Amino acid sequence: MAKSHLFMLSLIIIPLISASPNSPEQKLSVAHTELTKYGFPIGLLPTNVKSYTINTTTGDFSVLLKHKCRVTLPPDNYLATYSSKITGKIVENKIAELNGINVKAFFRWWGITGIKMSGKDLTFEVGVLSAKYPADKFGDTPACEGKHSSS
């Protein structure tokens, strides 16, 4: 009898422990670690990553977030939004065919189509336009703002 009670109790307690959402060690998902393997800073993805897949042959990747996310990007406080699904093609120091990240600048929204790393700089591409920032400004994963700010 006592044994089965203990079993029941552990069924209840274990999910509670593993679900604690904001412990710092859970903020870095596999996707964030993968970014660093390809030469990029972790700050390119928000904290609420749900899952991540990559075809290591082609570099085609897909990142699912728990929900859409709005963040303020560090250098010039640009507002950016992440769709719940972000796709692209990643190779060493280069992300291309990017879909799912938009940034507001000059009074309208632009889709970021590519990101490159060169030396200590990150270059964001919006079609044929680009903007360069020091990569060390992206050393922290941004938290989503607004009603979903807790995750």
Ligand SMILES: *[C@@H]1O[C@H](CO)[C@@H](O)[C@H](O)[C@H]1NC(C)=O
């Ligand atoms: C990766 O992409 C290649 C080329 O499209 C394909 O042949 C291969 O099956 C893919 N691998 C996986 C694990 O999906």
